[in-house]
Amino acid sequence: MSAELIDGAVLILEDRVTTGSVRIEGGRITGIDVARDGASVIPGKGRILAPAFVDIHGDAFEHQLMPRPGVMVGTEAALLETDRQLAANGIATAYHALTLSWEPGLRSVETGWQVVRALEGLRHRLTADNLIQLRWETFCLEAEPLIAHVLAGPDRPALAFNDHTTAALLHPEIAVHDRPFDHVAEYPVTDLSANGFLDKMGERAKRSHMTTADFVALIARVWARRPEVPSHIERIAALARAHGAPMLSHDDSQVETRSFYRRLGAKVAEFPMHERVFLAAHAAGDPIVLGAPNAMRGGSHLGSPGAAQMIARGLCDILASDYYYPAILGAMVRLHADRVAPLAELWRLVSVNPARAMGLTDRGRIAPGQRADLVLLDWPQGHAPAPLRTWVSGRGGYSALPAERTPEYTT
Template sequence: MTDWTITAGRVLRDGALHHADLHLSGGVVATQATPAARRLAAEGLLVLPGIVDIHGDAHERQFQPRPGIGMPVAMALRDSEAQMLAAGITTAFLGVTLSWEPGLRSVQAWRTLLAALDAARPHLATDLRIHLRFEADNLAALEEAVADIAAGRVHLVAFNDHTPGILRKLGSDSAATKYAERAGMSAAEFRELAERIAAGRDAVPAGRERLAAAARAAGLPMASHDEGSLAERASFRALGAAICEFPMAEEVALAAREAGEAVVMGAPNVVRGGSHLGWASAAPLAERGIVTVLASDYVWPALLEAPFVLARRGVLDLPAAWALVSANPARAAGLADRGRLQPGLRGDVVVVDPVRRAPVASFCAGRLAWVSSEGAARLAA
């Protein structure tokens, strides 16, 4: 493995930016350069911990760029990783929805993705992990999900429950068509399927208990999704879900923080200045310490942009804002070996042009995994 010294940049360490060199050796941050280390000149650049994306489903656009139109999964994974590296993401939890719906979010798509990821791992630079977003009503796939958790193929479990919302929207022909196209069936067939699935909701609580028990046995972090009430947060907390992602009410987020839990919202929300669904604005909640983690949600580059947006607002400085996309998500996911540039931790680094707010180079476990044309010009033997 090639060792590296990133010279003369401003390195984010211990909550502040310092003019310093950063050394990478044997895949980790080192205290000094090795004689054979290659160099990247970082004058005028920021040297930041690699981004940890705890929740992102932008990969679905590579798998199915148009409704019902699938692409080869191996190609889609390669494309997804390339885009992540170019956005400074060095650890990514692929948010894979395992639903009762056919098509993109089906159990067959789940199996295909896991197999493709197993085959791709020897060639990946990014640490790609699986964030299982299990739909509450998908009881037919419960035991398969439990088996995959036990086999170590899942790294984070989230409790989804989109069925009630889907049923409410199916009265609209346009909404029904959208869901049906994604599933590869007619609107009438999709309506019939959704109603049939919803008829078995009495078994959902037991299914959640089963899934949570499997996650606890495997030592996995758990997240609850789109909670709208304190009662929901309390019920998922009782299952062991210590990550509250995309809470629909501020009081839910406050309750989670008071319990010492991580609260996740989307970086696109910060970049756009508000939620595309009309929910709470993430930026002021982050400034108040209520939102502790930002995730890509559906746009990978938003994760790098969001800390600069927050710093420009003037409440958080860049080091504090960057923790929302590095140290904090790593901690929430139980990854103590990354998210900070400390000796002995993984050499996950993104070098950034602060003027353009653009990545120049990404290092994963000490390996130069992506470099821009500007970065290439800064490389030296």
């Protein structure tokens, strides 16, 4: 792999923004502001060169698998298209949040196997690091063989504990962000025959190609498994610990919930739903993840705490694409424009912080010895930025140079 030197760009370093050059060779960054030394020069003046994004939770790949409700397409074609979208949005490392649920259809274990097998077969054709977050619905006991298979594989996955079953059955008088600890003895369950519940389950039934009545009967059978769930969680967590997989817990609403999963080794708090959980996670040193769409839009569509507010308070460490890959860059734009924090500090939320949370110490920073995971941005002052080039381990993952020069970015 020949050496390249990106010259004269505005560099987003871990602690500052400055102008300089970056030399890459053999998939690594070999120097900042060093001699050309035979490297081919890529003009960077007027552009921004930043660490490529590390996305630790993204499920937008589901839109490629099912582009319209109930319409599934070939898994390989969907994942190849996803890979192109990742690179085009400056994402070099992506953990696909692969939901493993008891629901038939898109989020079933069967679909999970298809995605896993396809990623294994496509490994050498993909541009970005396409990794897996095993987003395990804890009532889905059937997922254990797939989880064990992925954990034993060569690509170190992450494991996220989800309990959307308990949330779905919550009594409507209690807000979802105030729901009790998932395993409390007297959990307040809704009336399964209530019209409001039937309407809510009707939408999920469509996704599973079932009638509402059949879906409600299914969730009732799944709920009957509740006594088995805690021991199953313990077993899966032990398996993840044995393989050294990073673990997260999702949508925690109570401090007790966060403490339960932390004890099992899930040190990352993903999308906490209440301020008390943010405070408890921060006090314990747990990295806190929020959705980049929340930051880009200026608030959560679910009524959860706003990302910008939490970042300003030091209660958010990582932003993830969630359901929209362009949101990571979009979040940087909105937060920078709103002066929530300096740009170098904001960029840590989408690069070095998620890399460290996943144990990936070789990426996320522009520094000698790091992987050459970089994104070159065209970001005219006062306008939306666009990735021009993305490098993944020094490989050209994406290139879309405009026909004409645009106004330069100024620090």
